[in-house]
Amino acid sequence: MSEHLGPYELLSRLGAGGFGEVHLALDAEGRTVAVKVLHPHVAADVAAVSRLAREVETMRRVGGPHVAEVLDASLAGARPYLVTRYVQGRPLSAVPVPVEDLGRLASGLADALLAMHEAGVVHRDLKPANVMMTEGEPVVIDFGIASALDSLSVTASGAVVGTPGYLAPEVLEGGAAGMAADVFSFGATLAYAATGRQPYGQGPASAVAYRVVHHEPDLDGAPEWLAPLLRDCLATDPALRPTAAQIRARLDGAPVPKARRAARRKVATVAPPPREHDDLATREWRPGQERRRESVEESRARHREKIRRWWLVGSALFVSLLAAAAREPLPEVSLFLLSAFALVVVVDAGVALFSRSPFRRGRMIMDLLGVAGAVGLCLALSTFFSTFTLALFAGTALVVGIVFLVSA
Known part of the structure; x- marks a missing residue:
């Protein structure tokens, strides 16, 4: 028998992170959504949850095809939860790298970063695991949650706010995580997709954090059109990093890679092959778009x-x-x-x-x-x-x- 949480019917558990468990669910109209239920130790932090409640309205203003929009939230009950658009796909951390169509990925991530920052939202935990790849397009998930739940009591109880190797050096040294920190995370995520390696290597968290603060990133293998932008985004001094709008402008002016031109010609002349039927694809729904497959109610x-x-x-x-x-x-x-x-x-x-x-x-x-x-x-x-x-x-x-x- 399925479990209900408010008006949502929880169908299956999709995964878990530092702040909660994510469930595939149906809303009252039979549409698929992702429901993130906060862990008990997070829900017990009244100050952190109150801060998240204040940030929800700001988070709901973030929209676009490259972000998983916040649709609803209930943070006053015994089991606080957030509801976002359900994105079918695999995280960037689980797809083959280097990414074949790097230009498409870079443009999509830049669009997501610009949408968040224009709404005044700082992601604070942008990394490959929080970028879902769906039909070749990136969609950023979990934006604003890490920033809103950044409190000493939550951190002390076991939740990790950020990931070494993708956290900006000023954050590792105890500074505030602003929009420039998101730009650093954007650069590190894109560097991983371009080279197939962690830009600051692997190993214990303390060793990776030391390299972030004191060493240059490993960008060997990054294409010439992208490497200068990555270096600027990964600058140790946050004042030297470009803004999201500047990143978007630089990508628009960058020469389009040959692989990307070929992909565009292919899309323009050849119809995409039909996707095989599967349960998750059948239940997928994107707000603001006509669903290609019938809902449960239909x-x-x-x-x-x-x-x-x-x-x-x-x-x-x-x-x-x-x-x-x-x-x-x-x-x-x-x-x-x-x-x-x-x-x-x-x-x-x-x-x-x-x-x-x-x-x-x-x-x-x-x-x-x-x-x-x-x-x-x-x-x-x-x-x-x-x-x-x-x-x-x-x-x-x-x-x-x-x-x-x-x-x-």
């Missing part, structure tokens, strides 16, 4: 309509059966029941064969065998039917077949 409505059509068909067969039984009750009733069964088999197979669903060899063979068997049964029984019953059966078959094939 699926239920479709099944209710199918049941209604079957009821109408059953009623028509029942009336025909009564008409046949009124003439010669005993043999006609038995034969008409068999013919009605044959009709159902033929219609069901016809709908399956002529529907737009992908063919499956096993199902197609079964449908063809069902049609052959049903037709053979009808031919065998036709020698016993009266003209009146044959006319009833043929008329009913014609009406039912048209209804089902048109509505399939």
Whole structure:
């Protein structure tokens, strides 16, 4: 049995982080969302949760295709939670690197950074794990949460505010995390995507933090058009880093890589291949866009309509059966029941064969065998039917077949 939290039905656990667990859920209208439930030790910090509640309205002003918008929040109850757009995909930390279309990734991340900073929101924990890749586009998640929950009691209870290697040096040295710190995290995330390596290496958190403060980042392998921007974003002095608007402008003026030009030509001339059906893709929903796949509520409505059509068909067969039984009750009733069964088999197979669903060899063979068997049964029984019953059966078959094939 599924669990409910407020108006949301929790379907499955997607993951967990320093501040809470993320669940795939349905809202009251049957649309998919991501519900982040705060951990008990975080929810117990009244000051931190109050600060998050004050920041929620600001966070809800951040929008765009490259951010997972905050849709709702309930922070006063025993289980505080945030609701965001559900993004289907894999985090940047789990996809092959270096990223093939680096220009597309850089532009999307720059758009997300600009949207957050224009709304006055500081992410404070931008890193590959918080960048979801969906159909080749980056979407930033969890923005504003780390910044709003930055308090001594939360940090002391086990939540990590930031990730070594992506935290700016001024933050590691105890300074405030402002928009310049997000620019540093942006540079480190993009450097990882460009080179396939952590820009400050791996190892214990203390060793990585030391290299962030005292060493230059490892940018070997970064393309020439991007390396100067990465160096500026990863400057130790926050005053020397560009703003989000300047990053966006520099990327617009940068030469487009050959791979990216080829990708653009391909998109312009070749239709993208259809995606394979899967449950998560079926339930995906993006606010402000028309859903490409039906929601759970639409699926239920479709099944209710199918049941209604079957009821109408059953009623028509029942009336025909009564008409046949009124003439010669005993043999006609038995034969008409068999013919009605044959009709159902033929219609069901016809709908399956002529529907737009992908063919499956096993199902197609079964449908063809069902049609052959049903037709053979009808031919065998036709020698016993009266003209009146044959006319009833043929008329009913014609009406039912048209209804089902048109509505399939």
